[in-house]
Amino acid sequence: MKTKGALLWEPGTNSGWSVEEIEIDPPREREVLVKLAASGICHSDHHLDDGVIPLPWAPILGGHEGAGVVTEVGPGVTDVEVGDHVVLSFLPSCGKCKMCVGGRSNMCALGSGVLAGTAPDGSHRVHARGKGVGCMSYLGTFSPYVCAPLDATIRIDRDIPLDKAALIGCGVPTGWGSSVYAADMQLNDTVVVVGTGGVGINAVQGARHKGARNIIAIDPVEYKRESALRFGATHAVSDYAEAAQLVERMTDGQGADRVIVTVGVAYGNLMNQAQELTRRGGVMVLTAAAPVTQRDVDFDLFTFAMSGKRLQGCLYGSTNSRNDVPALLDLYRDGKLMLDELVTKTYDLEDINQAFTDLQEGKNLRGVIRYD
Ligand SMILES: NC(=O)c1ccc[n+]([C@@H]2O[C@H](COP(=O)([O-])OP(=O)(O)OC[C@H]3O[C@@H](n4cnc5c(N)ncnc54)[C@H](O)[C@@H]3O)[C@@H](O)[C@H]2O)c1
Ligand SMILES: [Zn+2]
Ligand SMILES: [Zn+2]
Structure with missing residues (x-):
């Protein structure tokens, strides 16, 4: 045709x-x-x-x-x-x-x-x-x-x-599953979502679904921050430095339980920032695409090993589409997914x-x- x-x-x-x-x-x-x-x-x-x-x-x-x-x-x-x-x-x-x-x-x-x-x-x-x-x-x-x-x-x-x-x-299961499956989010967690566009906003929804206590959105764009608050974020800040201060205050310096990276392009400098936001034993999830040829990453390997953190790559929100597509649509029908x-x-x-x-x-x- x-x-x-x-x-x-x-x-x-x-x-x-x-x-x-x-x-x-x-x-x-x-x-x-x-x-x-x-x-x-x-x-x-x-x-x-x-x-x-x-x-x-x-x-x-x-x-x-x-x-x-x-x-x-x-x-x-x-x-x-x-x-x-x-x-x-x-x-x-x-x-x-x-x-x-x-x-x-x-x-x-x-x-x-x-x-x-x-x-x-x-x-x-x-x-x-x-x-x-x-x-x-x-x-x-x-x-x-x-x-x-x-x-x-x-x-x-x-x-x-x-x-x-x-x-x-793509976008909804990728973001939602980044929180629910890849980050293995737990009740009462403090969570940071870095970049709340089409994918990250659904990571916010996933975090809310799992009962996260504090959901901190980072995005330089005001509209994205306002949106994150509407979708369930408890706080929204414009950059890493602001987020670091907030997380420090909220967790008595322990760090966030889960940090999910859903920015437009994942450059190497982001990974250590994500690590610095993450508490000992916490989980970082990288969902955003990095330039395919990029090999340089700023990452404190010693701290990573000695603080037992986990860095989890994430494709399609680690979802199982034949199970999760109908499940997400049921959540939508029940008013639990925007x-x-x-x-x-x-x-x-x-x-x-x-x-x-x-x-x-x-x-x-x-x-x-x-x-x-
Ligand atoms: N892993 C997967 O399976 C999968 C699937 C779909 C999309 N992706 C990737 O996920 C990423 C996000 O896609 P999208 O459609 O949500 O894009 P988007 O453009 O809608 O959202 C990206 C957001 O990141 C924000 N941002 C940019 N730099 C930032 C920074 N340094 N700190 C905080 N926020 C920042 C932007 O303002 C924007 O709101 C892309 O890299 C995309 O290719 C991955
Ligand atoms: Zn996509
Ligand atoms: Zn197969």
Whole structure:
């Protein structure tokens, strides 16, 4: 089918997105065609444009946070049918491997190739200007239609508004799970969330869900600090130094139990700051993307070892998407997870470059592209 999509022809050069005609093939074995209602604008897509995540191939169709309705199924698809409402997970999972059956489907090997530039079988489903187009996360939600792997397709109840469900494809579980799973947050914890954009604001929600006592948001942008307080933070400060003073006062100099790093780009100097905020035996979680080529990190290794702290990397909030996507939507339905309030502004696909400008200027918790 012919439709339109937002492509990067020169990733890593800040050249912006080109909205143009694309051709999407019919779904093949274990694939489905989904008519999207909406796509979230995640900072990870911007990292393809600014080179924090360099791509050795082009063009790419961006977008990895979407939900919609199945309009066609490929051969062998029995788990979902035409008309089903689905969330597209930015990581596929097979459901059969050791990681999947062990309850760690975010670590399924299927997810390790999402920046390969092809569909999982090595071919292309999307074409533009006579070339094969790679899709972000095997999806490419910056298009009204997505040919998605069944392994990334999660059926959801039909009463959930699809434009809100889209955010469950990446940002919400990534942030929420950073607190709930990766940080293994405990009742009464003092928690610092560093960077409360689309991901970090959901780390705040996760911390609230787990009964954290003090939730301190750090963000240089005033709107993000105000938002953090609305989403459950007990305190909001603009930088590390302010946070350090506050944590010192609140914990009698012991430090925070959990520190979660969800800034736009994780540079090496942040890690020791995170460590200095963390108490003995506490946990730091790194969810934010660092530049792929960065190797230098400021980190006090002696103190790290001798104070028994833990540094935990975190992909997709360490969630298990087939369990957690419906669980998060149940929390939303029960009024225990704020989704509507996450959407600061909606855009037409044609205005996608404005949406990314707004992301960089800190104007949105989440910008969302709407297709209907
Ligand atoms: N690990 C994963 O699975 C995963 C998934 C999705 C996104 N990410 C990454 O998470 C990060 C956040 O994504 P997002 O969509 O929330 O981005 P965002 O732009 O919406 O939010 C980032 C926030 O960090 C704030 N910030 C920037 N520098 C800061 C600093 N030094 N101290 C405190 N706050 C600071 C910004 O003001 C902004 O509010 C990105 O690096 C993204 O690529 C990781
Ligand atoms: Zn994302
Ligand atoms: Zn698996």
